[in-house]
Amino acid sequence: MSGSGKKPPLVAEKRYGAQTRAARPEQRKPQARKTPARKARGGNLLSRLVGGIFRLVFRIVWGVAWRTAAVVALLLGLGTFYYYSTLPPVGALLDGRTRGSVTLLDNEGQVFAWRGETFGGQITVENVSPHLKNAVVATEDRRFYQHFGVSPRGIAGAIRINMREGRSPLSGNGGSTITQQVAKLLCLGVPYDRTSGQTEAEYEADCRRSSVWRKIKEVPYALAMEAKYSKDEILTIYLNRAYLGAGARGFEAAAQRYFGKSANQVNPAEAAMLAGLLVAPSYYAPTRSLERAQGRANVILGLMAEQRYLTQAQLAEARSNPARLSEAAEARAGGYFADWVMESGPSFLTRETTEDVIIRTTLDQRIQRAAESALAHIFETKVREGSEAQAAIVVMSADGAVRAMVGGRRTQVSGAFNRATQALRQTGSSFKPFVFAAAMDLGYNPSDWVEDSPLTLNIPGSGPWSPRNYTNDFRGQVTLTEAFKHSLNIPAVRVSESVGRDNIRRVAAEFGINSTLAQGPALALGTSESTLVEMTGAYAGILNGGNAVRPYGLVDLRLVGDSQPLIGQEGGIQNRVISQQAAALTTFMMREVIESGTGTRAKLPDREAAGKTGTTQAARDAWFIGFTADYVAGVWMGYDDNTPLNGVTGGGLPAEIWREVMVRVHQGLPARPLPLEVPPPPVPLETVVRQHTGRAVAAESPRNEPAENPIDQILREVLGPLMPGN
Known part of the structure; x- marks a missing residue:
């Protein structure tokens, strides 16, 4: 290698060159933030303290609230879901009664009363x-x-x-x-x-x-x-x-x-x-x-x-x-009647029924209204204002089918005391038809003679007993018809003693008088107690020719939707009690009561009627019961607490109530004759005595003569059965 022969060292290139470094902004040291000086006053500290407390409380309340709301919502949801799961179909919830209802229909099939809880559908x-x-x-x-x-x-x-x-x-x-x-x-x-x-x-x-x-x-x-x-x-x-x-x-x-x-x-x-x-x-x-x-x-x-x-x-x-x-x-016709009918059926189908029941009855709403309006008219026009006297009325057909019933002066009632069916009261002279009917059945005749003179009978255990007439006088010799139509007590007792008290009790009981009948001679004077519906039913037996009747109001009972009744008629004509002739002769005597006897105030303007008055001791009860060829009606009047009536007898206000009822009941009905038999005229006393003794007597029978009068002695020998000794 020539020269230095060394390679330059590997140096990473700088991210920023000289130019870049020159261009990069100068980095400054962060300066300390100046804090403002605190105010000398302490209000800001108090505000912050209050605010902190408020925020704390708010957080606590809000926490509790939303958690409580969540729990409530959960419980509400669970409860709603539970109830939702138990709810049945709508149809199962429409009729919630546990008791049934009774709908009562009149004799024409019209609804006149309801009992129980009615569900119309x-x-x-x-x-x-x-x-x-x-x-x-x-x-x-x-x-x-x-x-x-x-x-x-x-x-x-x-x-x-x-x-x-x-x-x-x-x-x-x-x-x-x-x-x-x-x-x-x-x-x-x-x-x-x-x-x-x-x-x-x-x-x-x-x-x-x-x-x-x-x-x-x-x-x-x-x-x-x-x-x-x-x-x-x-x-x-x-x-x-x-x-x-x-x-x-x-x-x-x-x-x-x-x-x-x-x-x-x-x-x-x-x-x-x-x-x-x-x-x-x-x-x-x-x-x-x-x-x-x-x-x-x-x-x-x-x-x-x-x-x-x-x-x-x-x-x-x-x-x-x-x-x-x-x-x-x-x-609201027939409130008392409806109560009576409800009592006549079995309780599980009437008073305590769990079914819906329909009862067809004998009620005639026209006659019911007639009875109610007649009673109201007499009390408004003939009875002093404020009087607490009560009255009851029963109207029925000759077979015992009750057509109307009023159990007291307040007629628009339900469940009230029914004086026509629940009040046991002494019958007084209204009992006498059974005495004379028994006599007719044994062969006596309305034209026979009986003595109306002082009478004393010895009653074992009680001593002597002397009945008296209402007028406290004596009429001497009278026919049975005269004795009956003037309601003479002494002749009634003589007839009863002659016929026999057992026979009287039998006839009355078989005609439907279910109460205990007196044992002594006062039986003939109506000292026994009975109800108005019983007495009226017994008179119906005389009208229909001598057959007993059982008063009834229920014709049939059926469940709603059923075509066949569960119960049919319970009542009507029963067994024969007296002969048809005896009933016809008794009816004749009862007609005379209204024609010229104690019941003339009951006389009807356009038709025959027969009946009998009754007034008890001290006038605590006053009765009038009678009939036409179409209907029998009975009226009782008195006080619930047995207070004596003031100047009232059976031939007074009760007879007038009876007349008002029957006039209204018979409107539009053709008049029909009574089923009676007119007896032959009485044989003169002179003839009777001559035929039996050969001795002549004066044509006129003595009035108010003492018992030892020779003529009375002769008559006692001739008519001994009707004249018990003193």
Whole structure:
């Protein structure tokens, strides 16, 4: 190698050349940041302290809040899911009754009364009257179709109202949506358990009870229903299950009960009245106070117009023509009768039925109204104002079919004390037809003679007993017809003693007097007790020719939907008690009571009638029972506490009530003669004595003569069977 022979050392090329280095900006040392001087005052420190505390509290509250909200949301979701999984199909929730219903039909097949809980049949939002749907939504939940089952705005408003009125937040106005009300109606899915020891009423009261815990449970249940069902399905459940007074469950039953039409036919006024029942079913029931129900409906109509469910013209029309009850609901005819019929059937098909039952009855609503109006007329025009006297009426056919029953002056009742069937009262002289009927059956004749003079009988264990006539006088020798039509007590006792008390008791018992009959001679004077329906049925036996009848009101009983009855008629004509001739002769004597005896106030203007008055000791009971060729009617009057009637006898007010009833009952019916037999005229006493003794007597029988009078002695020998010794 020549020269130096050395290669230059390998040196990395610098990143920046001279030019580059010259162009690179000069690197400066970082300068220290100036810190502003602190203010002398301490306000900034306090603000920062307060702010720090606020931020700390906020973080704590927010942490608790969102975690609590998350837990609540989780629980709410779980509860909603649980309830959602338990909810059945809509159809299973429409009829929630555990009790059945009884619908009573009159003799023409028309509904006149209901018992139990009536369910009119399933209705839906689609087939119900749109006026009814709108009335319910306008009244109960105007935002029903907007909310999700719970309305926070409604709850807040309810709490504000309750607190403003001095109540606790959850007392009074609940702010519940229709969905929440349905949850309450369904008792949050808990069915009634008969084995729980709770009555049905207690169960329902518990379901309606408001508490914080129940309100909390309502929320997930309502949300579950909103998720499971449509709005219309929820409203359908509500329309079918709501209680609307008078035993009606659901709007179909209520529409039928109050208006006699289906819920799909109600007009705006009727829809408003039905919707008005939701807040207080018993208080606003139109059967309790039509005026109050109409006032509530007027408020509902205003809400419907305000929410544009009604035009102003429709509002004016509805208010000018308020809803009125159907004829059956307005009259409430046959309340006592319906109670009596319910008692006549087996309890598991009537009073305690779990099925829906239909009972066809013998009630004639025209006759029922006639009886009620007649009673009201007499008490308004003939009885002093403020009197607490009571009365009862029974009208029946000759076979015992009861056509009308009034158990007291208050006729629009249910479950009240029925004086026609439950009151056992002394019968007084209204018992005497059985005494004389027994005599006729043994061959006596209305023209036979009997002595009306002082009589004393020795009763074993009681001593002497002397009956008296109501007038405290004596008529001497009288025919049986005269003794009967003037209701003379002493001749009745003589006839009874002659015929035999056992025979009298047999005839009365077989005619249907089921009460215990007196054993002594006072039997003939009606000292025994009986009910009005028994007595009227016994008189029906005389009208029909001597056959006993069993009063009845039930014709047949069947389950809804069944064509064959489970129970048929229980009652009617039974066995023969006295001969047809004996019944006809007794009817003749009973006609004379009305024609010229103690019952002339009962005389009818256009037809024959027969009957008998009855007044008990001290006038505690007054009776009039009688019949025409068509109907038998019985009237009782008295006080429930046995206070004596003031100046009232069977031939007075009871006879007048009877006449008013029968005049109304027979309107439009042709007059028919009574089935009676007119006896031959009485044989003169002179002839009777001459035929039996050969001794002549004066033509006129003595009046008020002492018992030892020779003529009386002769007659006692001749007519000994009818004249027991003193």
